[in-house]
Amino acid sequence: MVQAVPDPRRWKALALLCGAFFMVILDSAIVVVALPSIEIDLGFAPSDLQWVLSAYALTFGGLLLLGGRSADLLGRRRMFMVGLALFTAASLLCALAWSPAALIAARAFQGVGAAVLTPTALSIVTTTFEEGPERNKALGIWGALGGVGGTAGWLIGGPLTDISWEWIFLINLPIGVTALALAPRLLRESRAQGQRRGFDPLGALSATAALVLMVYAVVEAPQAGWTGAQTVGLLAASLAMFVLFTVIESRVAQPLLPLRILRSWTLVGANVTMLVFSTIAFGMPFILTLYAQQVLGYSAVEFGLSSIVFPLAVTVAAIVGQGLVLKAGFRLVATAGLTLLGIGCLYLTQVSAGGSYFGDIFLGLLVSGLGVGLTFVTCSIAALAGVDEREAGLASGLSNTTFQIGAAVGVAIVSTVAVSRTDDVVAGGGEPIVALVEGHQAGFLAATILAGIGILSALLLLRRPPVPSPDQPPLVPVAEHADD
Incomplete structure (x- = not known):
């Protein structure tokens, strides 16, 4: 194998990759602000509204491992462009949706594009930058922009929603087209060496089925009863699908998730912590935007502008966090982040019907933002620490899978x-207004409890970053292939 020198275009490539990732994460969050408008315009039932988020997250999370493996085997630049094209086309379909079913279907298709795009982009970052300070800096920028994208959606989504909710999807079109034009110029083609091309459709199908059954069981539980036959049956079926997935992965020649990768305690700890963290990072904003617009009477623009403290806090914490990881270790930084996130959610449990921005929301946004930034960048770095270049796509796909499942x-x-x-x-x-507020308070309390679980996972499972031996050669990108 030809050892490649550092790519002189690597920082421009990072800007392109982070821009695409920003678009994907932004789209996950920007929808939150528009939910009340979408509910009214398309006639969603309140209990069905969350499927606008969950349909995207399910196909995204269920197919991420397949997307990451495709990148390793078929070429990372090639699959990045495929995912980008799918995501951009699906964004247009979302904007053209005429009914709840049409929007949910388009969001599911959008998740497919994101499942190919996101792990591919992260694996390109991993194989472009040498492990150590330079890669941590790149991942810190990646994590900061990811955190900002997950929260700036509130700020950007407000004005767009006031024009028309369709614009929260149409904004992706110029970004996607521009990125597609720049990708061949800025990105090197690379793929894993010494591996046969093979896929695992049964593994992907069983993993996705397990996720869909689990989430559907939780969504329908209030109506069906948490101990009812439907809920118990769906959860049992979900568990059976997860067991089937494990059996398939242990027997197929080219598994979607080679079980040997789970021998890395750092990788397992990072993914478990990421899983719990993302339940809060998405659950809390979902409740907060409904409280601000349904109870306080904020317009989408007012809520977006008032929430600017959140992305600012995320950005600062992510930048600080990537430097702290090597000094303090994964465990300490992630625990601090989850503690701050839990404190922010606990503060929000006191929201009231006659509340105000500074009295009920501001401090919770600020503290939670700091927690999101620290935790996200720490788990992102930990999930890729010490991973062999041949499995960069797999590891990044696994990290993003746990994030989307959560x-x-x-x-x-x-x-x-x-x-x-x-x-x-x-x-x-x-x-009714009192009932809404008490419901929101209960949602924030659930997020606080999840943060406590996250703190335990960080304390018990995360360890210090691995220190490469002096004679260990740095990881470098695979040289371009003659056939690409």
Whole structure:
């Protein structure tokens, strides 16, 4: 194998990759601000509204491992462009949706594009930058922009929603087209060496089925009953699919998730912590935007502008966090981040019907933003620490899979807790506005409990970054192939 020198275009390539990642994460969050408008315009039932987020997260999370492996085997630049084209086309379909079913289907298709695009982009970052300070700096920028994209959606989504909610999807078109034009110029083609081309469709199918069954069970539990036959049956079927996935991966020649990769304690700890973290990172904003617009009467623009403290806090914490990781270790930084996130969610449990921005929201946004930035960048670095170049796509796909699984489950948990509490208060004769507030309080409390679980996972599972031996050669990108 020809050892490549550092790519002189690597920082421009990073800008392109981060821009594409920003678009994907932005799209996950920007929809949150527009949910009340989408609910009214398309006639969504309150209990079905969360599927606008969950349909995207399910196909995204369920197919990420397949997307990451495709990048390793078929070429990372090639698959990056395929994913980018799919995501851009799906964004147009979302904007043209005429009914709840049409939007949910388009969002699911959009998740397919994101499942190819995101792990491919992250694996290109990993194989372009040498492990150590330079890669940590690149991943710090990646994590900061990811955190900003996950929160700036509130700021950008407000003005766009005031024009028309369709614009939250149309904004992706010029970004996607520009990125497609620049990719061949700025990105090297690379793929894993010494591996046969093979895929695992049964593994992808069983993993996706397990996720869909699990989330659907949680979403329908308030109506079907948490101990009802439907809920128990769906959860049992989901568990059976996960077991089937494990059996398939242990027997197929080219597994979607080679079980040997789970021998890395750092990788396992990072992914478990990322899973729990993302339940809060998506669940809390889902409840917050509904509280601000339905109870406080904020317009989408007012909520977006007032939430600017959140992306600013995320950015600062992510930049600081990537430098702290090598000094303090994964465990300490992630624990600090999850603690701040838990404190922010706990503060938000005191929201009231007659609340105000500075009295009820501001401090919770600030503290939670710091927690999101520290935790996200730490888990992103830990999930790729010491990973062989041949499995960069796999590791990045696994990291993004856990993130999206957590997103789908988190939104389902907090929304069902909130709706269930609201329904109980209404059934008991409570006023609608009081019922809404108590439902939101319950949702924030659920997010606080999830943060406590995340703190335990960080303390028990995360370890210090591995230190490469002096004679260990640095990881470098695979040289371009003559046939590409």
